Every structure is written in structure tokens, then in C-alpha cells.
Amino acid sequence: MTLSPPFIVSAPGKVIIFGEHAAVFGKPAIAAAVSLRTYLLVTPSDSKDEIILDFPDIGLYQSWKSSELPWDVAEKYQQGKPQPTDELVPEIVSEIAKLLTDLDKTIFYAAASSFLYLYVNLCSRHSEGLRFTVRSTLPIGAGLGSSASISVCLTSALSLLGNHIKPAFLKKDDLTSDNEDSLFIDSWAYMGEKCIHGNPSGIDNAVATHGGAVMFQRMQSSIPSVRTTMRNFPPLKLLLTNTRQPRRTAELVSNVSRLTNEFPKTSSNILDAIEALTREAYNIMIRPFFDEAARNRLRELFQINHGLLIALGVSHPTLERARMLTDEMNVGKTKLTGAGGGGCAITLLNDQVEDEIMKNLKLKYEELGYETYETSLGGKGVGFLPFNNDVSFNPENFKQKTSNEIEISLGAQNDGWKFW
Amino acid sequence: MTLSPPFIVSAPGKVIIFGEHAAVFGKPAIAAAVSLRTYLLVTPSDSKDEIILDFPDIGLYQSWKSSELPWDVAEKYQQGKPQPTDELVPEIVSEIAKLLTDLDKTIFYAAASSFLYLYVNLCSRHSEGLRFTVRSTLPIGAGLGSSASISVCLTSALSLLGNHIKPAFLKKDDLTSDNEDSLFIDSWAYMGEKCIHGNPSGIDNAVATHGGAVMFQRMQSSIPSVRTTMRNFPPLKLLLTNTRQPRRTAELVSNVSRLTNEFPKTSSNILDAIEALTREAYNIMIRPFFDEAARNRLRELFQINHGLLIALGVSHPTLERARMLTDEMNVGKTKLTGAGGGGCAITLLNDQVEDEIMKNLKLKYEELGYETYETSLGGKGVGFLPFNNDVSFNPENFKQKTSNEIEISLGAQNDGWKFW
Numbered sequence A, B: 001m002t003l004s005p006p007f008i009v010s011a012p013g014k015v016i017i018f019g020e021h022a023a024v025f026g027k028p029a030i031a032a033a034v035s036l037r038t039y040l041l042v043t044p045s046d047s048k049d050e051i052i053l054d055f056p057d058i059g060l061y062q063s064w065k066s067s068e069l070p071w072d073v074a075e076k077y078q079q080g081k082p083q084p085t086d087e088l089v090p091e092i093v094s095e096i097a098k099l100l101t102d103l104d105k106t107i108f109y110a111a112a113s114s115f116l117y118l119y120v121n122l123c124s125r126h127s128e129g130l131r132f133t134v135r136s137t138l139p140i141g142a143g144l145g146s147s148a149s150i151s152v153c154l155t156s157a158l159s160l161l162g163n164h165i166k167p168a169f170l171k172k173d174d175l176t177s178d179n180e181d182s183l184f185i186d187s188w189a190y191m192g193e194k195c196i197h198g199n200p201s202g203i204d205n206a207v208a209t210h211g212g213a214v215m216f217q218r219m220q221s222s223i224p225s226v227r228t229t230m231r232n233f234p235p236l237k238l239l240l241t242n243t244r245q246p247r248r249t250a251e252l253v254s255n256v257s258r259l260t261n262e263f264p265k266t267s268s269n270i271l272d273a274i275e276a277l278t279r280e281a282y283n284i285m286i287r288p289f290f291d292e293a294a295r296n297r298l299r300e301l302f303q304i305n306h307g308l309l310i311a312l313g314v315s316h317p318t319l320e321r322a323r324m325l326t327d328e329m330n331v332g333k334t335k336l337t338g339a340g341g342g343g344c345a346i347t348l349l350n351d352q353v354e355d356e357i358m359k360n361l362k363l364k365y366e367e368l369g370y371e372t373y374e375t376s377l378g379g380k381g382v383g384f385l386p387f388n389n390d391v392s393f394n395p396e397n398f399k400q401k402t403s404n405e406i407e408i409s410l411g412a413q414n415d416g417w418k419f420w
Helices: A071-077 A092-096 A106-122 A147-159 A168-170 A182-196 A205-210 A249-262 A264-285 A292-311 A318-330 A355-367 A395-400 B072-076 B090-098 B106-122 B146-161 B165-171 B178-198 B201-210 B249-262 B264-285 B293-312 B317-328 B354-366 B396-401
Strands: A008-016 A029-044 A050-055 A060-065 A130-136 A214-216 A226-230 A236-242 A334-336 A343-351 A371-377 A381-386 B007-018 B031-045 B050-055 B062-063 B130-136 B213-217 B226-230 B236-242 B332-337 B344-349 B371-377 B384-385
Touching: A008 A147, A008 A205, A008 A264, A008 A292, A008 A334, A008 B236, A008 B396, A029 A147, A029 A236, A050 A106, A060 A106, A060 B007, A071 A092, A071 A249, A071 B178, A092 A106, A106 A147, A106 A182, A106 A318, A130 A147, A147 A182, A147 A205, A182 A205, A182 A236, A205 A214, A205 A226, A214 A264, A226 A264, A249 B293, A264 A292, A264 B264, A264 B293, A292 A334, A292 A343, A292 B249, A292 B264, A292 B293, A318 A334, A318 A343, A318 A355, A343 B344, A355 A371, B007 B062, B007 B146, B007 B201, B007 B264, B007 B293, B007 B332, B007 B344, B031 B146, B031 B201, B050 B106, B062 B106, B072 B090, B072 B106, B090 B106, B106 B146, B106 B178, B130 B146, B146 B201, B178 B201, B201 B213, B201 B226, B213 B264, B226 B264, B249 B264, B264 B293, B293 B332, B293 B344, B317 B344, B317 B354, B344 B384, B354 B371
Parallel strands: A050 A130, B050 B130
Antiparallel strands: A008 A029, A008 A381, A029 A130, A029 A214, A029 A371, A050 A060, A214 A226, A236 A343, A236 A371, A334 A343, B007 B031, B007 B384, B031 B130, B031 B213, B031 B371, B050 B062, B213 B226, B236 B344, B236 B371, B332 B344
């Protein structure tokens, strides 16, 4: 095992499981990792001066000359181990912008600027030429933290390459515990998120780094969010359903805000109920024993939370249709996740669901044009897969995989090995 | 116009529009009259000693000899104008039971015992022989107050025949204001309800008597419920949908009770939210001006209340299907009414709904096996239709009508006149 390329890094996406919308009003919310992950393959590029970002899921392929990156500016801000700043450094951002003038899509620009910002902060002008190939099994832009999982992958790889995290970190089976290295990744991934989202909550990168689940609460704007990571939370079977109904998050948020003006007492009671159930869920999730009764309670809280979100007016007929089917077929409890008004629904599946029924349900969703992902809630954060030097690895194989599970052929001796 | 038969009395059914389930926990709830009504035709019977109760909707046809009724016992309790007692008089109940030994269905027994209890209390052994033909456009036993509307019809007719209410009462166009006569009817109809339900809330008979809407709140068992009648509330277009999914009211109520034990804080916030929205609705409904904005707010409160009922776990896929269709077709806001878990949904229709869309919706409901009733919320309480003596009226015509609107032919000069 070496620290030099080729290697793969992976990080999970997230779903908000309790407290969305109420979070805007300072209530706690819980986000949890899902087993849908982003994978980053780092391989040498053809030339020492060539850096390639290859992100086939969105059709982005871009290369830069390392020598043209704004090293002088970046080095002004870094002395010793790189420290993330409160805000992005405008000077670096504007220098990077000059390298991105030919990127005509917002998503390309966001991905590339985030990548280069992390690159010049975490690597050096002496780094070798590399190719970064990103693959995600997460739907992009569906509120599932795809950008944070990418940011965590990039940060982890670049931190490894820049020697900012210890090799020992890679060897641990459980990478989800708080330590200097994981906190370093989390904090820099947050900077990557800032390049994309401006003012992200920091939850998505926390979940993508640490795995498990995170309870968070926004305080007054000057005070950072309170975060509690739940790492003992065992993986639960989750069906994630993307209704593909486009959402208008800002509109939904402002509608809830209108409701709190129009019906202040009713709304405040509803928000209090969401807070109460979120804390209830937290108390269930941190228990050392997570038995069937606990899972049932969590399912019931899914139902309660969803009802309250309907009361807040943020559901949508496509989500209700998704929920109705799982209720009728008795496979589990379903709630919307995130902004609502379309987007994704999540079903906390019953402990026992017959394959036939599951197949039937997924068929019905397909007929409605929904995408389903059988995944699990909770689970591991960032992970590394270093290769032995004798393994020849072709990035094109990595790119061409289109299934939900990326299977990485490591040659005869490791054929079919699946990476988390 | 005379007070002697034949005449017709009618009274409305009710729906709970806000606060069901929370009412069990001492929160206020609002019930409103619906334009689906029960009609009672009183005609002379063939013999002076013959009293007939004819209720074709449930297949009940029963006759008694007036001379065999327990007059001696009843007269012991009545001196001058009959006064309802706190509880049913056991002596009268048991005497009546002896006359009902051949009634093999609970519903027959309930209807007949209620009728005879009111008859011996409100009429006298000297009353002429009469036939009471009951027709209801309300689904029976669907939580829509059919029994109370029948009880109010019977009480009104018997009070008229017993000369306990003033003839002037009949002439008023608006019979819904509080006065001695309407309170007399309300209180005796409650006794009739007691024969059927044991310990009714008294809301159904209040709405059936006074019309409009009633806000009520259960106090400690020793204190009577608080009731506020809203009579200025203008009729609103309502679509009533009977899913025909059988409910288990007791099971649903006990499930909510389990929830309040399992998640006390969450549940209490939800119940508080229901209380707040019910009071909010009350404040909207008592306004002298009930404009479009007020109707929109009321519709929004339908949605909020339903979401909270989902959170309490008392909805059902059949109800969700009903709601989803009205949301998708954008015809109004839908909530369950009453116990939930099936039963009826009510849709407060938008001010403008195209006929074609409405037809389409009803067709879709039909395909699902649902029954729909286009009705209105609010509206008039008990009403009388006395006949001129020269009108010949055939009870069989009255019986055979099966449409939602009972059209009463009064002969050539009044052909097609519709009675409310």
C-alpha cells in the first residue's frame, strides 16, 4: 500500500431525515449518510504539468497546466499546514476565474472552481501531473449532497497528495471517528462547498466525511451551527425515490414563512412539534441498542414528520403518490426529504419486505417516471482504496460503469471486489 | 296552513370541519351543517290507534298500537310542558324495550326506541293515528350526523303535534336563531340521540337544529360541553366523498392515545396546533364579511388540519387518494372528517371550478368506488313544510325517490317545488 496514485477515495451522500424547513427557524434537524456514494479515482496524467478533472456524470472534462495555476497568490496565504479561512480568499477565487472562461455551464464552473481552489490550497506547484476521475451513484442536484460528497473526495485525495493527513488514517477500518485528519478533511471540504453554494450549512460535508448521522441547529447568524454526530447509528434499509418533479426551494421556504405570518400560533406549534420529534429521533438514534422497537418508533416519526410537512404546505402530489403506494403495500413509512414540493421521498423500510412486493413497488414507481435507489441510512464516511503498484488500472473502465454500484476490476486476483 | 298532518319536516346532517381527534383531548372542534338533509313526512295512518314508523333507507317498517305504549309511566314524568331529563328515564326505556322484541337489527332497535321514547314524551295517548315516513339523503352511519338529523325531524314533528312549539315558529324564514322553540327541539333531539348513541356529544343535534356551524369543546366530564353557534357563516361549496372504507373509530382514537403516551411532547404540540387552527377558523367564520380571502384561508386550514391528522396516524390510503386527486386537479383543499381511517373526505371547493373538471373528478372517484355528494357547508337548520288541506299527498311517492334531492310533488300548482 502506497500513498501515490493510483488510488480511489469515496464519500457518501446524505438525506435529511428529520426537521427540514423547521431548521430555517432555528429548530434542530437530522441528516444521515446514505450508501449512495461518490468515487474519485486518482491516476497519473500523461504529462507532469497536466492536471485533468474528468466528471463524466455531468459531461465535464477539463485540463489545466499546473504551471499556470495561481501558486504565487495561494502560497501567500499558506504557511505550513493549510488552514481553511472563514471565507474564500477573493484573490485566489478571481485568479482561478481567469482559468475558467471557456466553461459555459454553471455546474462546470462550480465543479472546476471548487476543484482548483482545493488544489492550489492543498497541493503544491511541485506535485506530479494527475487525472481526477469522478463518478457518483448519487443523482446530481437532487438535494442528496452530491456536491459535498465530491468535495470530500477531492479534499481527501488532495490532502493525501499534499501529505496533510497521516498514512495511518488510511489503515483504519473505521474512518468515521473524530480525529485531526477527518476534521481537516471536513473543514476543507466545506471550503470546496463554499465555492459551489456560497453559504452552505456545512452539514452535507460533515455527513460525507464522518458518515452516520448529524443533528444540527442553526444559531443566530454570527454563531456557527451546533452539530452533534451520531456514529453508532446502525445502517437501516432505505428506499430513496426521486420523483424527478423539479422543486423550487426558495418558493417553498417562502411559503412556509408566509404561513408563519398568516397563522402564527398554528405554525409555531407545528414547528415545535417538528423540533420535539427530531429530538425524540435523536434520543432513539444515539441508543447503544437499536432494536426492532426503536426502528418502529423511527418509522412512526417519519410518518409524523411528513404529516407536519404536509401541514406546512411543502408536499406535492408526486410525493403523496409515492407515499400512498408504500402505505398501501405496507413496506414502510415514507416522508419527503429536503425542500419538498417534488424532489425525493425516503422510505424507511420494514425489517421484512418480500422481494416480490419490493419489485412490484419499484415497477409502479417506474411507471410513474420515478427513479428508485435501494440504499441504506447511516453507514461509513470517507474511505480510501490504495492499489498495489503492480495493479494496472484503466480510468476508462472506471468511467464507463453506469450501474448504481461501481465495480472496480483490480485484475485477476481481486476481481469483483466492491468498494464502499 | 295548518299544523295538522300532512306536513314535512327536514333537518341537515353535519360534518366536522376542524378539530376531530383533538376534541377527545379537550380541544375545541367545529362542526357545520351540510345541505344533505333528512326529510320526515307525517301523514294520517289508516286507524286512530295505529302509529307507523317507515324508514325505507334502512328497510325499517314498523307499526304499534298507540294504546299499547307506556303512557302511564311517561305521564308520571311529565307535568305541563315536557322537560328533558339529564339521563334517559330507565323505566320508560325498559317499557319501550318490551315493544321492540321482534326487531332483530341493532339499527332498527335504535331507531324505533328513539322514536317511541320521543313519542311518549312529546305526544299524548289522545293523539291521532299517524305515519312517520323518514327519508335521508345522508349516507347512514358514515359519521355525518344522520341519526341526529332524524332525531331533530322526529322531535320537531312530535313537538308540533304535541303543541309544545308555537305555530309562529313555522312561519319564520330563518329558523336558525336561538329561541325557546329551537332550544326545545335541540334538547329533546338530544334525548333521542341518547337512545341511539348512549352518550352523544350533543353537537350533531345542535347543528341539525340550528344549522350554520358550531364550535364545541368538551370540559371535564361533570361540566357540559361549551358550544358556540356560528349562524352568519354563509354556505360554502363542499364536495363530500365517502370512500366507503369501513372505519374502526375506537381503534383510531386509541391509536392517537398511544401516540400521546409514546411521543408526549410531539403529540401535545400537534394537538396545540389543531387547537390553534380551529380557533383561527372560528375567527374567520364569525366575521360579518366572508370574502374570497377568508375562503382561501379556510381552505388552507383544511390542508393544515389534514396534515396534522396524518401526523396523528388517522388517515388512510383511500383518503389520501381522494385528497391527491383534488390536489392534482386543483379543485380545492381536502381533509378527512371525523374519525378518519377511511370514511369520508371533505373538499372545500375553489370558488371557480369548471364543470368539466368536476365531472372528471367525480368519474375518477366513481372508478375508485367512492360516493360523492356535491353539497354545501353551513346553511339552514330544521325546516317545516306544511301543506294546504286540499293537497293530496301520497307517502309512497315520498318513499320511492332515490335521488340526492327529494322532489316533492305538491300537485299542479306547486309542481317541482324543492324543499330545503
